[in-house]
Amino acid sequence: MKNIILLGSGNVATHLGIALKNSNYTITQVYSKSLENAKVLANKLDAPFTNNLTKIKSADLIIVSVNDDAILSVLSKLRNAAIVHTSGSTGLNIFKEKFSNYGVFYPLQTFNKEVNINISEIPFCIEGNSMEFEKQLIEIAKTLSNNVVKMNSEQRKQLHIAAVFACNFSNHMYSIADNFLTQADIDFKILLPLIKKTIAKLESNKPKEVQTGPAKRKDTTIIQEHIANINEKDIKELYHKISLNIIKHQTNE
Amino acid sequence: MKNIILLGSGNVATHLGIALKNSNYTITQVYSKSLENAKVLANKLDAPFTNNLTKIKSADLIIVSVNDDAILSVLSKLRNAAIVHTSGSTGLNIFKEKFSNYGVFYPLQTFNKEVNINISEIPFCIEGNSMEFEKQLIEIAKTLSNNVVKMNSEQRKQLHIAAVFACNFSNHMYSIADNFLTQADIDFKILLPLIKKTIAKLESNKPKEVQTGPAKRKDTTIIQEHIANINEKDIKELYHKISLNIIKHQTNE
Numbered sequence: 405m406k407n408i409i410l411l412g413s414g415n416v417a418t419h420l421g422i423a424l425k426n427s428n429y430t431i432t433q434v435y436s437k438s439l440e441n442a443k444v445l446a447n448k449l450d451a452p453f454t455n456n457l458t459k460i461k462s463a464d465l466i467i468v469s470v471n472d473d474a475i476l477s478v479l480s481k482l483r484n485a486a487i488v489h490t491s492g493s494t495g496l497n498i499f500k501e502k503f504s505n506y507g508v509f510y511p512l513q514t515f516n517k518e519v520n521i522n523i524s525e526i527p528f529c530i531e532g533n534s535m536e537f538e539k540q541l542i543e544i545a546k547t548l549s550n551n552v553v554k555m556n557s558e559q560r561k562q563l564h565i566a567a568v569f570a571c572n573f574s575n576h577m578y579s580i581a582d583n584f585l586t587q588a589d590i591d592f593k594i595l596l597p598l599i600k601k602t603i604a605k606l607e608s609n610k611p612k613e614v615q616t617g618p619a620k621r622k623d624t625t626i627i628q629e630h631i632a633n634i635n636e637k638d639i640k641e642l643y644h645k646i647s648l649n650i651i652k653h654q655t656n657e
Numbered sequence: 658m659k660n661i662i663l664l665g666s667g668n669v670a671t672h673l674g675i676a677l678k679n680s681n682y683t684i685t686q687v688y689s690k691s692l693e694n695a696k697v698l699a700n701k702l703d704a705p706f707t708n709n710l711t712k713i714k715s716a717d718l719i720i721v722s723v724n725d726d727a728i729l730s731v732l733s734k735l736r737n738a739a740i741v742h743t744s745g746s747t748g749l750n751i752f753k754e755k756f757s758n759y760g761v762f763y764p765l766q767t768f769n770k771e772v773n774i775n776i777s778e779i780p781f782c783i784e785g786n787s788m789e790f791e792k793q794l795i796e797i798a799k800t801l802s803n804n805v806v807k808m809n810s811e812q813r814k815q816l817h818i819a820a821v822f823a824c825n826f827s828n829h830m831y832s833i834a835d836n837f838l839t840q841a842d843i844d845f846k847i848l849l850p851l852i853k854k855t856i857a858k859l860e861s862n863k864p865k866e867v868q869t870g871p872a873k874r875k876d877t878t879i880i881q882e883h884i885a886n887i888n889e890k891d892i893k894e895l896y897h898k899i900s901l902n903i904i905k906h907q908t909n910e
Contacts, residue, residue, distance in 0.1 A: 473878075493879055512851055514869050527847045553847060562841035565883050565896075570834035570848045571855050572870030573899050574827035579864040579906060581823035588815035594780045594806060595823045596859065598766055602824045603856055606849065611832040616767050617825030625726075626746055630818050638902055643818075645898065646826050649891050653832060 405464040405486075405540055409433045410449075411457075411478060412469035413441040416490050416511065420469060420548075421449045423523045427547040432463050437474075457481035465544075467509060479503075488541060492564045495557040496531055507532035507541050510560065511549075512567065523548055529555040529563065580639060612653065619650035658717040658739075658793055662686045663702075664710075664731055665722035666694035669743050669764065673722060673801075674702050676776045680800040685716050690727075710734035718797075720762060732756075741794060745817045748810040749784055760785035760794050763813060764802075765820065776801055782808040782816065833892060865906065872903035 408429050410421050413436035421431055431451040436442035439455040446453035460466070460482060468489040470478055475489055475498060484502060488509040499506035508531040513521070528545040530552060532538025538554065545552040555563065578599070582592045605614040618626040627647050634640045661682050663674050666689035674684055684704040689695035692708040699706035713719070713735060721742040723731055728742055728751060737755060741762040752759035761784040766774070781798040783805060785791025791807065798805040808816065831852070835845045858867040871879040880900050887893045 493882075512847060514851065514854065525850050527850060551847075551850070553843075555843070559841045559843055561886060562837045563843055563847070565886060566834035566837040566843075567848060567851060568870055568883065568896070569830045569837070571851050572868070572872065572903070574830040574852070575855055575864055575868055575870075576872075576899060576903050576906070577822045577827040577830065578859065579868065580902075581819035582864050584815045584819040584822070588812040590806075590808070590812055590816055590819075592859070592863065594765060594804075594816070595820060597778050597780060597804075598820060598824050599827070599856060599859070601767065602828055603852060606831065606845070606852070610845065611828055611835050615825070615828055615832065617821055619825065619829075629746075630821065633814060633818060638898075638905070642898060642902060643821070645891075645895060646829060649833075649895060650825070650829050652891070653829070 405544060406430055407432045407463040409460060409463040409466045411435045411466060413445040417469035418445055419521055419523060421445060423548045425449050433461050435460060492560060505537045507537055509541055524550050527551040527553055529553050529560055531556055615654060619647035620654055622651060658797060659683055660685045660716045662713060662716040662719045664688045666698040670722035671698055672774055672776060674698060676801045678702050686714050688713060745813055758790045760790055762794055777803050780804040780806055782806050782813055784809055872900035873907055875904060
């Protein structure tokens with residue numbers, strides 16, 4: 405598996421393409437529905453490009469790295485080929501009707517095109533429709549990353565929900581904090597040492613074990629005082645519900 | 658202000674005492690209601706100790722670093738002195754009746770006794786009842802930390818609520834994520850690179866600007882799919898309410 409075709413020109417396709425090229429794979433074609441975007445990425449990878457799915461050539465592997473909701477329509481225009489998608493929230497079965505060798509090649513990361521990424525630290529979650537094909541995919545992933553994990557579609561679904569809580573929802577907690585601080589004329593950066601300390605503890609502890617704060621201590625005086633001091637109804641409610649859930653969670657052993 | 662008395666022998670008192678000693682302050686007495694605990698800390702600081710509040714000597718400054726709910730009863734037994742507490746959730750006014758020079762000396766950090774802490778990076782939030790006394794407190798704080806901030810009681814109250822969201826509630830989001838992963842037989846550590854990336858973005862962006870995920874994209878298909886896949890009622894509800902709040906928050910400019 406040395407010749408790879410990339411379908412897509414977004415963040416994942418870009419970082420993956422560059423990493424594959426650096427690992428001595430040959431990108432033999434880049435597709436994007438926008439010819440301009442296909443060209444930009446193809447130039448980085450010394451590859452031919454197209455915006456026409458009926459002109460996709462043969463290769464050892466096709467990597468489909470388009471938006472989740474475009475995968476089905478892209479697949480409908482392809483011939484049988486060894487193929488993977490890079491989506492965390494799309495099952496393996498999307499390939500079932502038409503393809504013989506198929507899998508998932510999912511890098512667990514939010515990519516930004518601009519930011520340089522150390523791809524070797526990114527977990528790659530791999531699934532193949534056969535042991536043999538899965539093994540080949542794992543080999544490719546291992547040339548890119550030190551953190552390659554076999555994961556079926558059901559696990560990947562759970563992982564995606566977990567990532568929403570751990571990354572998207574925790575970031576929203578920072579946003580809410582930022583709103584309080586802005587109102588009080590305090591720079592959000594004052595919280596960074598405390599946030600980093602919280603994360604550092606996760607290297608060697610389960611999050612439940614390092615929970616701190618009024619809810620963990622069941623300090624209802626402080627909880628009620630905080631809720632009384634929050635003006636916005638939705639935020640009051642979130643404070644209340646998350647605190648109750650912490651108390652419940654810490655009590656269940 | 659060179660001679661300092663420490664009331665308390667917990668995590669804050671311990672780290673503060675050691676840091677003050679390292680900055681060439683003299684700890685002239687350590688008090689704890691437990692004589693044994695007072696002795697342990699006093700030995701580290703080459704200081705005399707007591708468990709009797711009526712035997713507190715004179716000093717340039719008394720630092721009250723006991724549990725929040727014990728502060729009032731400790732103060733009731735002291736004579737007038739230059740005094741501060743180290744509590745984020747206690748106002749300045751608690752000193753008003755009895756003391757002439759008083760303030761707050763609040764290190765924004767969760768301390769563990771065992772863990773070595775680089776105190777110079779910890780934000781110290783300082784408030785004094787007079788400009789002159791506040792200036793003296795700021796000078797002491799600056800010998801300990803590079804991150805000293807003047808902050809009144811109203812601001813500190815807001816900061817404390819913000820810290821609950823940013824640290825305690827975000828950690829609970831990690832706990833919920835860990836539950837999903839444990840059920841799917843996946844190690845929580847797989848999320849650490851993504852979590853660290855989320856934090857790294859906060860060094861140069863506001864959290865709202867770097868929000869990602871289904872709610873940010875208003876991807877209702879994924880949101881509904883996730884909610885349908887969550888078994889526990891409370892967690893379903895949290896997913897729903899936090900997602901709604903993200904959508905609302907991202908829409909309000």
